[in-house]
Amino acid sequence: MKRKKVLTSAFSNLYTDQRIEKVCRTLHENGYEIELIGNNWGGEEQMQRPYQFSRINLISKTLKTAYFEFNWKLYHELKKKADENTILHANDLDALLPNYLLSKKLNIPLVFDSHEIFSEMPAVQGKMSQKLWRYLQNKIVPNLKFMITASGSYAKWFNNKYGIKPIVIQNAPKKINFSFEIPNNNPKILLYQGAINPFRGIDKAILAMHHLENVIFKIAGDGPRKKEYEDLVLKENLQHKIQFLGKLLPEDLRKITLAADLGMSIEENGGKSYEFSLPNKVLDCIQARVPLILSPLPEMTNIKRQFNIGEIIENHQPENIAKAISLVLNKGRKNYQSELEKASEILCWENEEVKLLEVFERASL
Structure with missing residues (x-):
């Protein structure tokens, strides 16, 4: 037919x-x-x-x-x-x-x-x-x-x-058959991927870098808040800890995601559309077998309830974001692999x- x-x-x-x-x-x-x-x-x-x-x-x-x-x-x-x-x-x-x-x-x-x-x-x-x-x-x-x-x-x-x-x-994303050697990064890599928009928690994560050592924060993407956040990095004198990678092709982004130690999806509640979202970056990180720090919003807490793929932040205070980042990095990416593997089989x-x-x-x- x-x-x-x-x-x-x-x-x-x-x-x-x-x-x-x-x-x-x-x-x-x-x-x-x-x-x-x-x-x-x-x-x-x-x-x-x-x-x-x-x-x-x-x-x-x-x-x-x-x-x-x-x-x-x-x-x-x-x-x-x-x-x-x-x-x-x-x-x-x-x-x-x-x-x-x-x-x-x-x-x-x-x-x-x-x-x-x-x-x-x-x-x-x-x-x-x-x-x-x-x-x-x-x-x-x-x-x-x-x-x-x-x-x-x-x-x-x-x-x-x-x-x-x-x-x-x-x-x-499509299923990745994972046979990737988890890198031993030094410093550790925290990755944000997606549009640089308000209510994404990016500015709070930038400030959280004051409370972290031996971590580099990579921001992959573009958007209306990029210049403001670049200025914030300069103002806070955090240039040595934060990199803006710009807008990347999906295949280039995938390589960067695979090499990260930790992803983040810490959207703030900027209205119903954000409150009820399940951001792509969560599912992309799961397929790349990268643990995440997550917002306490319904879709993300629901995934965390099913699979232990990272940590939920308490709130958007930079100290609390840094605490969640440290918790995941101290456990290490390898410790989350079995749960990420289970989640990747279903969320594909x-x-x-x-x-x-x-x-x-x-x-x-």
């Missing part, structure tokens, strides 16, 4: 979005004809994919107008490409409206993937735009037939609010993609 065409869209330049890449690759490898549509907001790096992709050219100068422009252009792009043999696949609320309107107009299936609770993200909190995103969400989400999301807590939130039951597809993309394919099977009927 010939599979349907899937038009996947996202307000993204697509380059570093690992979730979209994994989803598209799985669908492509299982016989779906994939076309991925993003935009050039935030750059237009060279990319190679085994399926078709394109980026909508945006001329907007501000993010606010870029959202409007993208949604308008995306609707016309989808309209050109969709037919009765198409499944629409919208990633996050900022790409949902054109997909929803077209799915209604053509009476074709739509799968919505909510990577987070977009209307409750710190970036929109207290702004006029939050009202708009909430309005859109309230109007559209209760009417969706196929929805997936990235954590059990997100699914529960959507279910309580809208009575919809999203399928949980965690953003886990191979298990998640089974659920993904079931959703698209149902949408194909």
